[in-house]
Amino acid sequence: MNRLRPYWQRLIDPLDGQLLLISGLIVLLACVLMGSASPERMGAHLANVAAALLVMRIVAGVPPQQLMRFALAFYLLALLLLVAVALFGDISKGARRWLNLGFMRAQPSELMKIAMPLLLAWFFQKREGRLRPGDYVIAAALVLIPVGLIARQPDLGTALLVLAAGFYVIFLAGLSWKVLAGLAAAALAAAPLAWNFLHDYQQQRILTLLDPEKDPLGKGFHIIQSTIAIGSSGLFGKGWRQGTQAQLEFIPERHTDFIFAVFGEEFGLLGNLVLLALYGFLIFRGLKIAAQAATLFGRLLAGAITLIFFTYAFVNMGMVSGILPVVGVPLPLVSYGGTAMVTLFTGIGILMSIQKHRRLVQK
């Protein structure tokens, strides 16, 4: 046992106990839930979790300086792939999102979720101390180019997340409130114009949110059914595998984007509060790591990743409970799907790395 101890120590050394505990609990809940929502996918789900944990451990072991070194290359690679998708991508369900690499199909927009905050954090680190207003314009361009490419696929959910990631870094880097206010005003003014750029189905989703009952069998069906699922559960829920909405297939996409409806229906308000609390702990742990990070790069990166995590959780739960339009955003660490799982645990790995190196770098 003693001989093994150094190896074990080395294995868990880069990990952050609190993050591991919280995300572990969420993953555990997710596995229990998967046993109800889609038991036949349990094996695949566990494999995804294992792969994601492995990636997390690897990333956690990479010091922030190393990450910084790769930031630009990583971003350019992701951007190149996005352009390749736009030119040669495979079409699935009416959207050009996938790139066929021969041996596997990759979704480069997913890479951008990590590459974006990495690049901007690197950028602001480079400009530290001599930041000029023009730098924000450059940063904005770095954000908007990939966002535009992703939105064109079209994949509104991912575009939104990448945009949020970029925005969070710029916001945390200290863009003045005046400019922010100006941007907000401009966004409001441009909303009608942007409306025209949205695809029909995207417009539909927003209209549906405003009045789902208008089209109960068509576009409104998802929202109505998930709202009924959550609403009918009560304080304690209907019990594991007892949700009628979930088990009788009234909830669409019940193992992916709408898994929260299954959770809400079967575990009730108390279950929702527990999940909300776990996400809250995870986010505040992340914000704390950001506050304590040694470098500007670490601070911005940790802050942005944490806020992306929040965005995932809020947008998904808000959509499923009917207060946000339907966009394809999974419930973080819970929804079935390997890509998102790996992306999210990569983020947690980065947070862990920043946490472990909060003093080392200063030396």
Next chain:
Amino acid sequence: MDFEASQEELGRFRSRLAVAGGFVLFCFLLLLLRFVWLQLIQQGYYQTRAEDNRIALVPIVPNRGLIADRNGIVLTRNFPAYTLEITPSRTGNLEQTIDALATLVDIQPMDRKRFKKLLNESKNYESLPIRTRLTDAEVAQFVAHRYRFPGVDIKARLFRQYPNGAFASGVLGYIGRITDRDLEKIEGAGIEANYRGTDHFGKTGLEQRYEFELHGITGFEQVEVDSGGRAVRTLASTPPTPGNNLTLTLDAELQRIAEQAFGERKGALVAIDPATGGILALVSMPNYDPNLFVDGIDAQNWQALNESVDKPMVNRALNGAYPPGSTFKPFMALAALTYGKRTPQQAIADPGFFNFGGHHFRDDKKGGHGMVDMYKSIVESCDTYYYMLANDLGIDAIARFMGELGLGRRTGIDLEGEGEGILPSPEWKKKRFKKPEQQKWYAGETISIGIGQGYNAYTPIQLAQAVATLANDGVMFRPHLVQYITDSKTGKKTLIEPQPLKKLDWKPEHIAVIKQAMVGVNTEGTGARAFAGAGYVSAGKTGTAQVFSLKGADYKHHTLKQELRDHALFIAFAPVDQPKIALAVLVENGGFGAQAAAPIARQVLDYYLLGKRPDAPAPADEAAVEADPPENDE
């Protein structure tokens, strides 16, 4: 790097982080409020919505009641069969689907036509049969390929079957798929819920009249369904109550013999039990096979039935209005006795015509019948006697007497769509015609009324009711087909029409005179040939109703086109002392009543009274001397 600047920057970063943290808290609070709203405050509402989603009420269609004749012979029944059904709204290309199905299951062009007709009449979400009565092999074939056919399903259903085919179609009627007009009736009765799941409805005949008795009470099954509407499990169920059974007054064997007696000829026959008003046989020929309608009739058959010149879909017994011809005479004579216009012995001299206002009303017999009293007037069917009698009675008295006897009035039989016929009178003429000169009743018109011609037009069932009333000494019943209804649950029997409608104010000695004369018809008069050797005493009267006016030319039966020939009529009852059956027969374009109608009556009476079965349709007795041609109006 400037430490102070760095510290300042760190401070700004942390304040930004605090703002972000605040935003996170705000958003989570929003979610929290939403959850509380949905899961606590609105829980009841959403719980109901979830239950509505999950639980479906599936109706269980009850077995339709059976119809049996007076001896318990089943005339309509149900049999279970598999049908292949398509829900058009859930199927992509209908033509392609049917073509593909045809490779698995035998689908004839007739099936396609019928399906097309159903499709035009139905709503899109209904499930419509493309094939009925699948064999077990066909069921197995389809089930193995079901996955290829969304919206196509095998269903086990009970089908209505009329085991005797083309038989008593005017009585039984048929059921067919529910149409919008049927739905209006159902809604009018306020029983929509009981018809959920039912897709057939009585269209004519008893099936129509007793629809709500026969239908039964629909049962319900509470099933849990998934989002695709597939039943997952049954939660609770209320079994259906089968429809009530009808037992008829009809004698199926008698009906069959009567129908067969017509052979290829068109016409109607109504036989009534005079003591109860119960219909023993109700024939309208040609008939049709009601089984054609059950699965939805195909366009070709429908067209054939509807456009046939023989009009098989018309129930002649209820809707055909025919001049009664000489069968009217016994009633005229009874009217004369009742109103004191004639005594039985009072005789007239018949020169072979009756002159009224310079107008010759001719008798059929050249030179006349000589001295004619009431008995002879009926037995030999003397027209002149009745020309004079009609003139003496006057149209108002005739109309009053015949009206009380039920002629020109609906009998109220328990079938829909009964015709009224025409009881001629000055009042009727006023209503019937628009121009003042047409509205006036001319005294000359009364004369031909006396021999059952002119405007006279009655339905066979009215004639049969009148004969039955005469046979029953003036006690009149409403003709009815259903003897009693048996409640399927309690077994309780409800009798229909056990009470007479009314008693007519006739003197027994008058009735006896008429009956005696009618017996004479069948022993020494116009019906004697047809009833030669009968083992019972029957009363009858022949009649011939003019279809076409010959304008003075001689009526030659064989030289006239079939559809211009006269209608043959015969009324009868037997045995005379204790009448058990009264009937009216009409053979369209049959010629003389003695030739065509009386032999049919003979076969019917022979079977009913003696149990004798004929071996061929009643032959038309070409040699019968008809003392009874229609009046020829110059």
